Amino acid sequence: MATRTEAQRRTDEKAAYDAYLAECPARRLLDRLSDKWVSLILTGLADGPRRYSDLNRLIAGVSQKMLTQTLRTMERDGLLTRTVTASVPVRVDYELTPLGRSLLPLMAAIKEWAETHIESVTEAQHAYDTGVPR
Structure with missing residues (x-):
């Protein structure tokens, strides 16, 4: 394996997070954050936790499937937490994490x-x- 100079290493590291490159992780994150449902859910949770049904009523036009998928993706990305409270019926609350609040x-x-x-x-x-x- 060839030895790289410090300048080559810095260039490679910079290219690793170049959002103009299709395979860049930052670009994939930008793609998710620019989704209209993500932005509406983020602002919908700005004032504190909300139940799934509250979000569904708040965000006009979102299907249950899309809301569920978007919430799961945002939870996976660390932008929100999902809290299940055992009750009848089961209560599910969503709340922004510090990363989501940022x-x-x-x-x-x-x-x-x-x-x-x-x-x-x-x-x-x-x-x-x-x-x-x-």
């Missing part, structure tokens, strides 16, 4: 930007679709 300022900023600029985006879309410059 995403809230970013998600809040994106949500605020979207709400602030939706009219400009809608106008740009209309102009593009009709071929009429703004």
Whole structure:
């Protein structure tokens, strides 16, 4: 095996986390975080733990299957915890972990930007679709 210089080692390490490369772990994480259901669940849990049924009511348009899959993926990624309380019926609560909470300022900023600029985006879309410059 050839010996690598320190500069080559640093270059290899940098390339290992280059989100522009398809196989980069950071890119796979960015793909998951950019999912609309992930962002809505994160902001839905911002004020504290919620039951599955509360999340399902809060997030319009999410199917039970998609909500369940997304919650499982987020739990696997360490973004939230799932707590089962033995009762009749069984109670399941979801709560953000410190890692999940660290995403809230970013998600809040994106949500605020979207709400602030939706009219400009809608106008740009209309102009593009009709071929009429703004």
